[in-house]
Amino acid sequence: MTVFDDLVGQAQATAVLSRAAAAGAEAVAGGRGAGMTHAWLFTGPPGSGREEAARAFAAALLCPDGGCGHCDQCHQVMIGSHPDLEAVRPQGLSYSVKQTRELILRAAGAPTQGRWRVILFEDADRATESAANALLKAIEEPPPRTVWLLCSPSPDDLMITIRSRCRVVTLATPSTEAVAHVLATRDSVPHDMARFAARASQGHISRARRLALDEGVRRRREAVLAIPPSLTGVGECVSAAERLVKTAEEEAGVATAALNETETSELRKIYGEGSSGKGLNRGLVRGGAGALKELEDRQKSRATRIKRDSLDEALLELVAYYRDVLAMQFGASVELANDDHRFELDRLAQSSTPEETLRRIDTIMRCRERLEANVNPQIAVEAMMLGLRRP
Known part of the structure; x- marks a missing residue:
């Protein structure tokens, strides 16, 4: 080996x-x-x-x-x-x-x-x-x-x-079979669950592992995949956008809270906290305040990145959803990433055209570009939801 x-x-x-x-x-x-x-x-x-x-x-x-x-x-x-x-x-x-x-x-x-x-x-x-x-x-x-x-x-x-x-x-995207084999042999994931996670993740190994081992990740995926059928009106679009952005913010908060506290505590100790109040004050005057501000800026940037990454993962789930719809509309003999939602996929495929599906995919990709360009997430996602309702 x-x-x-x-x-x-x-x-x-x-x-x-x-x-x-x-x-x-x-x-x-x-x-x-x-x-x-x-x-x-x-x-x-x-x-x-x-x-x-x-x-x-x-x-x-x-x-x-x-x-x-x-x-x-x-x-x-x-x-x-x-x-x-x-x-x-x-x-x-x-x-x-x-x-x-x-x-x-x-x-x-x-x-x-x-x-x-x-x-x-x-x-x-x-x-x-x-x-x-x-x-x-x-x-x-x-x-x-x-x-x-x-x-x-x-x-x-x-x-x-x-x-x-x-x-x-x-590097190439690993096949569903290869990812499922890894999950089954290295992580002792049951065969059916390994196969599901490998297919749903579209070859993304770490994503497949999280899907297979974390029920919370599977619940969040179900919440994202429930969005397309729920976009029946403007109010529903705004609500769906709010839920998606709020979930991303909560994930960023959970991921950074403990780490931020540890980093801040260690930096304060370096600049005198714990010895005496005067020692801390002198340390902060001599550069500690600037170092603390720089650390806070890095922490905010990290939280924003995690929030964006969480949102982007959800948007890619939606892209995969509409890609499956498009495959069904064309009768393509390809593996569906969301085969466990075949009924909803088939219903949307029957009630829309391939052109509409492509425009929906373009709407999601445009939202990704806007988020990368630092557009307000709530506004960008709301615009996307409205576009998905009426491409």
Whole structure:
């Protein structure tokens, strides 16, 4: 068993990465290392396992046996504690130039264990334009033995000058059978539930796992899928939008509350809280207040990102719903993501035209674009609901 065995349905990518890891070991030993490069870009649709593939590749580079999957090096990479691995995941809406410059400084250090210094940058597409320019300079002139692993849904999400300097690894959406097998064998999910979760998630592995193991996630999915038949009037559209946005806000609050409290408490201790009131005041005057304000801004940005991600997940559920309607209208012999709602799908397919279904899908995608452009979520979702009622 190797670290690449956990990549579901990615045989082609696994072969490329295995050969590159072998070339990397050759380079470490003083050879040419043909096939190994200093910058990689992992792309693929949501749920395809971009970050998992990048982390497995990092383990293969740092492991003396090319990613055996059972040594201390592999274990440390997988849990994120390896000293030569710097893993970054933007928590907020974007990744600033200041954060990028700090990352580049950390990346400049030599590997402590003599192999590689690996920088795993998840969601690299969230880097601002200034941050991307700073990142470009680091990729153009990397320190010896430093490897950048960037992750992004699409190569087009990054500056062309960055992606042109990276070797691109494109991941595919795993099949329903592959995802169901993983759930059944690794998570002990009953076969019927594994099959349902794999189909409903459309190959999104982490989403399938949450669907299979969390009843709350299944309830939220049912609430989203109940929206199309409920849009019988303007009032119902506004109510549906309010429920969707409120649910996203509640999820963001639950996800961030405990973490925010811990971060704020730790920062206050650094600036003197607990020693004396005067110590705290002096600390805050000397920079603590500014640090606290910066932390609060990051926390708000993180909450907004989680809220957007939650909303986007619901919108993609709706896209899948109408995609199933369109498939039924054309009589396409494809697997329906929402086969458990076949009766409602068939009724909508019979009462509307393919053109109307396509316009509804366009309405949802337009809402996603508006949310990404920072349009007020309530307004954007209300407009979408009205569009779904009358495309």
